[in-house]
Amino acid sequence: MPTSGSSSAAAVWAILRKECVSEWRTRYGLNAALLFAVTSLAGVSFAVGRLSDRVDVLAALLWVVLLFASLASLSHAFVREVEGHTLTMLRLVASPTAIALGKLLFNIVFLAVIEIVTVPLFVVLMGAPAIGGGFVLLLALGSVALACAATLVGAVIAQTRGRGALFAGVSLPLLLPVLAAAVSGTRAQWMGGSIAPDAKLLGAYAALLFAASLLLYDHLWED
């Protein structure tokens, strides 16, 4: 029999792979997210052209596009299990913590895919400054923090009534610090300033959310 630790790691990996295969076959979130990102960037580009001299606006626009493109899918990671009645099967094969960690890793992968398409398009269409190492670090930290917040809220609200409204209410205070630090850091990076304070804030916030999630997940779904 596998040890508890090895079986948990196996469960997390199995859930991540299952999420990737399911998303690839159904495109529940991917198509909608990419459609939103591409159409919103194209629309803004047609309306105002390139904004190379307004990096403050560009920083905010980038993160708003990433947030809205990904949020619908991130928040539905658990809701799909409840509505498809597959949560019982999941709970029979893995601990709540393993389930949530698998979902969190998938959400990070999902965000990375959205960013691989969206960011180069953003640079080309909006005239954003070149992408450097500092920007990639901010993008990675912001994505992890965003995924941690969305996964946590998605797990908590999955079995509640009126979860759509609840998600908006609960996630707003959790997402605002991520958005503020990511926009501030991106603006600083593109204006030649230091990103260290915002990168540290994003990293600490992601770590805090992750730690809180680990404490909470094992008490979810006990009916």
Next chain:
Amino acid sequence: MTGLEATNLAHRYGARVGLEPVSFSFGAPTAIAVTGANGSGKSTLLRIMAGLLRPSAGACRLTVAGRAASREEHRASVGFASPDLAFYDELTVAENLTFAANARGDRDAATSVRAALDRVGLGSRANDRVAALSSGMKQRLRLAFALMHAPGVLLLDEPSSHLDDDGRAALARIVADERQKRIVVIATNDETEGRLADQRIELRGRGLGHSA
């Protein structure tokens, strides 16, 4: 040896009684039929036994080798099949079971999956997507899911629902085999299913339409 015991186990769904207090103690190998009117708590009892539902009162304890099982051990020791157990429509039959086996840490998932599907007569449909299965085939898949990891306790809620004659015969063979090795609990109102067991728990709940 695996054991299953309950002491004054009861459950409420808000104001409604889901399960009247019940106590029992069983050790493997055996087969128990849980019977009772609609709404008397058969499915509730099985969900509590499976660790999917925390009882409102009392305790249900699974013991492995004479000591109480941890939550991980409990999950690994229970096989559960019920009508509301669903699988991923976009995955094939084999992919669903392979996912479950991998998540449980089975190092030879392919062999376990093949053996389980052959036992329930679903081997030829291994590569079909679950969305394409009939109700009876989905029920066979539930049985394969419950059996695949050779659990110490096999919990079957209305196991022959949607099954044809061949399926019912396969179920009878499986229960006859499993009851020699482990604890098999069958929640049913079907006398044919009830006869597969050698002990019985009769739930005397209030049934439909009564609260408090």
